[in-house]
């Protein structure tokens with residue numbers, strides 16, 4: 001039987017692309033284990049931004065002059081890169097947003113306000129980031145729809161056995177979930193949820209903020225209706241992201257933001273809207289940011305999403321093994337087969353912020369807090385956790401430094 005080798009990446013070699021790693025922190029090598037909150041940027045993306053500003057910058061879709069045409073070409077080229085990255089049928093279905101949060105708000109407001117009402121049910125999960133929880137909770141309360149939460153198993157996975165009860169509480173109109181949880185790293189069964197949602201005539205909304213940087217995404221395989229993600233978590237600039245939505249839904253929706261660029265004709269009596277995707281891109285676009293986002297897509301695609309996923313899986317297995325050697329350390333979340341490169345934990349008796357501060361003295365950057373998942377923290381019975389997260393440039397040595405740092409935390413804080 002032929003054995004196909006899993007694609008491999010060389011994190012040490014990739015690290016050389018990231019100027020930020022050339023520095024030390026507190027005299028120690030920088031161990032950046034907080035990529036889930038935002039990723040570092042490679043030279044290729046920084047160079048693309050500089051080159052764009054130096055050679056092609058102008059406003060898009062406005063001018064008939066050379067620079068505007070070049071700028072428009074680069075901006076629309078980036079849209080096509082996003083389309084290919086998620087295998088969307090058409091680039092008209094790709095809306096540039098400020099990030100995942102704006103994309104999810106766009107759907108909640110522009111779809112939800114006109115399609116939800118009393119008797120309808122909106123389902124989110126106990127694992128949601130606030131950006132896919134609060135907009136739905138708010139729009140449900142504005143429209144009179146019921147807002148319900150699919151609970152978790154003890155392992156931190158979605159308890160799908162709860163679906164039928166939720167489904168019996170009314171007319172399910174929205175199922176909203178992340179593909180990968182930013183707190184526990186859980187990889188969620190979106191295809192199954194899409195099927196369940198569609199059987200009931202509901203839309204499936206996917207928050208892919210933690211998935212897009214780390215694994216290949218195909219909206220046609222996921223069979224969802226909307227999918228949102230951010231550039232800054234995948235080697236690109238801040239303040240830009242993308243929302244993919246089915247053209248028939250986007251076409252039927254009212255705009256979210258109003259103003260320049262998104263109109264067809266404005267008179268005192270009436271304004272009509274531009275075509276997709278411009279209808280949803282009011283105001284001056286994040287032009288250079290979108291071009292940088294396109295460069296980031298080129299970068300992670302050249303490394304290879306499968307190789308990134310495999311690398312992070314190895315790191316996760318290693319980290320879970322090493323962390324479980326430490327006494328008094330509580331680990332949250334599912335086994336490595338069903339989780340991405342994100343590990344939440346607590347050191348018994350020590351507040352997560354104190355843990356993170358001592359680790360910083362060792363040059364190790366991890367996150368401490370509720371990770372914008374307060375309902376999940378309530379479920380875990382904690383106010384906060386520590387979280388280490390990995391990316392294509394993460395080295396096993398950084399995990400060793402985390403483990404050594406945690407031993408130091410015990411020595412210092414007891």
Ligand SMILES: Cc1ncc(COP(=O)(O)O)c(C=O)c1O
Pocket residue numbers: 036037098099100101102129131132178180181182207209210230
């Ligand atoms: C799962 C998840 N969804 C949404 C977001 C929001 O992303 P952004 O702040 O880039 O809009 C984050 C950011 O941490 C996230 O982890």
